[in-house]
Amino acid sequence: MPKDGGIGHATPRREDVRFLTGAGNYTDDINVTGQAYVHFLRSNVAHGNITSIDTASAEAMPGVLRIFTGKDFEGVGGLPCGWQVTDKHGQPMQEPAHPVLAQGKVRHVGDPICAIVAESLAQARDAAEAIEVEIDELPAVMDMKAALAEGATKVHDDLNSNLCYDWGFVEENKGAVDEAIKNAAHVTTLELVNNRLVANPMEPRVAVGEYKRANDESTLYTTSQNPHVIRLLMGAFVLGIPEHKLRVVAPDVGGGFGSKIYHYAEEAFVTFAAKALNRPVKWTSSRSEAFISDAHGRDHVTKIELALDADNNFTAIRTETYANMGAYLSTFAPSIPTWLHGTLMAGNYKTPNIYVNVKAVFTNTVPVDAYRGAGRPEATFQLERVIDKAARELGVDPIALRRQNFVH
Amino acid sequence: MSQVSMTVNGKPASGAVEGRTLLVEFLRDTLHLTGTHVGCDTSQCGACVVHVNGKAVKACTMFAAEAEGAEVLTIEGMAAADGTLSPIQQAFQDHHGLQCGFCTPGMVMSAAALLEENPKPSEAEIRDYLEGNICRCTGYHNIVKAIMAASGQDVSKIAAE
Numbered sequence: 115m116p117k118d119g120g121i122g123h124a125t126p127r128r129e130d131v132r133f134l135t136g137a138g139n140y141t142d143d144i145n146v147t148g149q150a151y152v153h154f155l156r157s158n159v160a161h162g163n164i165t166s167i168d169t170a171s172a173e174a175m176p177g178v179l180r181i182f183t184g185k186d187f188e189g190v191g192g193l194p195c196g197w198q199v200t201d202k203h204g205q206p207m208q209e210p211a212h213p214v215l216a217q218g219k220v221r222h223v224g225d226p227i228c229a230i231v232a233e234s235l236a237q238a239r240d241a242a243e244a245i246e247v248e249i250d251e252l253p254a255v256m257d258m259k260a261a262l263a264e265g266a267t268k269v270h271d272d273l274n275s276n277l278c279y280d281w282g283f284v285e286e287n288k289g290a291v292d293e294a295i296k297n298a299a300h301v302t303t304l305e306l307v308n309n310r311l312v313a314n315p316m317e318p319r320v321a322v323g324e325y326k327r328a329n330d331e332s333t334l335y336t337t338s339q340n341p342h343v344i345r346l347l348m349g350a351f352v353l354g355i356p357e358h359k360l361r362v363v364a365p366d367v368g369g370g371f372g373s374k375i376y377h378y379a380e381e382a383f384v385t386f387a388a389k390a391l392n393r394p395v396k397w398t399s400s401r402s403e404a405f406i407s408d409a410h411g412r413d414h415v416t417k418i419e420l421a422l423d424a425d426n427n428f429t430a431i432r433t434e435t436y437a438n439m440g441a442y443l444s445t446f447a448p449s450i451p452t453w454l455h456g457t458l459m460a461g462n463y464k465t466p467n468i469y470v471n472v473k474a475v476f477t478n479t480v481p482v483d484a485y486r487g488a489g490r491p492e493a494t495f496q497l498e499r500v501i502d503k504a505a506r507e508l509g510v511d512p513i514a515l516r517r518q519n520f521v522h
Numbered sequence: 523m524s525q526v527s528m529t530v531n532g533k534p535a536s537g538a539v540e541g542r543t544l545l546v547e548f549l550r551d552t553l554h555l556t557g558t559h560v561g562c563d564t565s566q567c568g569a570c571v572v573h574v575n576g577k578a579v580k581a582c583t584m585f586a587a588e589a590e591g592a593e594v595l596t597i598e599g600m601a602a603a604d605g606t607l608s609p610i611q612q613a614f615q616d617h618h619g620l621q622c623g624f625c626t627p628g629m630v631m632s633a634a635a636l637l638e639e640n641p642k643p644s645e646a647e648i649r650d651y652l653e654g655n656i657c658r659c660t661g662y663h664n665i666v667k668a669i670m671a672a673s674g675q676d677v678s679k680i681a682a683e
Contacts (some may be wrong), residue, residue, distance in 0.1 A: 136557015
């Protein structure tokens with residue numbers, strides 16, 4: 115145990131020595147005896163119907179053990195969303211199915227179509243090139259407002275529309291907020307894009323699945339910030355493995371920034387395949403693959419209005435945000451623009467009337483989830499930007515305007 | 523498959539490789555020296571930097587067969603046999619030049635190559651030399667500070683950030 119000098123003293127980190135000497139134990143450093151390797155063949159189009167998959171010549175290639183497609187997962191659960199949001203009418207959000215491997219349709223670039231398991235990673239990659247996939251391409255929806263327009267192409271045929279939910283916080287306050295804005299001495303309006311981003315930790319995601327026939331136990335080694343939730347979601351909702359028969363191990367993690375919180379298809383796949391093949395199965399993401407399979411962050415389009423009285427006191431804030439969910443709901447996606455964003459709109463200011471509206475939208479893009487602060491930075495960005503704009507419009511010092519309105 | 527032999531961290535090492543086997547794959551998969559990391563597989567991130575015949579090389583950009591007969595030094599060869607950290611490794615710990623540790627082996631190997639060429643680099647020279655090493659946690663400031671400290675320079679005037 116290092117000596118700890120208490121508050122104000124630098125304390126040497128216990129993990130530093132192993133990281134500095136190459137003795138760290140990251141997931142890709144784990145190799146299980148007899149392991150096979152999986153490579154995912156992913157969609158290179160944003161939206162389309164899969165009309166055929168021909169794996170015959172790939173299956174005959176050296177080292178190939180088995181090629182899995184969506185058919186192998188027909189009776190298997192999909193990846194669940196872990197946070198349900200109720201819309202402004204009290205109705206549940208729309209949650210689409212999220213299969214481990216695409217079932218008849220691909221909905222974003224990177225959607226996994228086939229999983230090739232081989233003796234070596236190079237053999238799995240070689241075999242992927244011999245698979246013939248025919249995709250009948252469909253129009254793709256990218257822009258959120260266009261996705262909500264009448265007659266827009268639907269990302270999920272079985273849902274009513276591309277709207278996941280239309281959320282109001284707090285709906286009962288809306289009348290008072292509208293009234294305060296109508297009666298304001300000044301209203302500043304700002305439209306902002308909080309752009310989508312990729313978390314890009316230095317360590318790409320990795321998952322190793324292992325199965326022991328002797329006691330029917332599965333082990334998943336994974337690059338995770340959140341192994342307990344993965345055990346719960348994957349065990350209970352995807353693969354039907356009781357918790358006492360499933361162990362999820364998260365060793366040293368090479369950065370996550372949120373993107374390693376969620377339960378991903380590749381984790382469910384290696385756990386499933388290890389049992390199906392009675393062989394440990396390892397997946398290591400490439401950097402290119404990370405861009406199209408790790409959950410992205412942000413992607414909000416917002417209109418914010420700040421109302422002030424004649425003495426420059428804030429009297430109301432009203433926002434309308436379009437939040438991109440991507441093609442499926444990642445584990446905590448619905449909570450980010452709502453409970454982790456809408457509830458933060460007051461910031462440090464004593465604004466008496468606030469109403470936040472959020473429309474969460476499905477598009478043919480990679481799923482979005484929590485990233486660094488998750489919703490809170492988006493709220494702060496809008497609020498502080500609109501205050502700066504208001505100060506400019508009113509010709510007052512932006513710091514003085516803030517001080518006047520601080521909670522104190 | 524062909525046989526390749528080299529010296530790694532002062533010891534003879536050999537194994538069977540394909541023509542396409544990368545040096546980093548040989549180090550990690552055949553020799554089980556997993557301290558050298560793969561972060562991008564496109565020669566951008568520098569997590570895989572090792573020394574080959576004294577030069578810093580991205581091990582994801584060199585075939586194992588190209589290292590035939592070479593002297594290779596990896597992060598596992600940087601500390602003394604009794605476990606004492608090298609001055610660069612110690613400075614990284616003292617100045618908090620790492621967080622998650624994934625880029626760290628590459629950073630340490632690049633820093634060692636820099637100090638070999640330029641024993642007292644300026645802050646600007648260190649930043650310039652590390653352009654091929656990406657860190658996502660630290661913001662680089664303490665990495666630069668650690669390398670300056672390891673080269674025996676006074677870092678007390680560099681603000682802790």
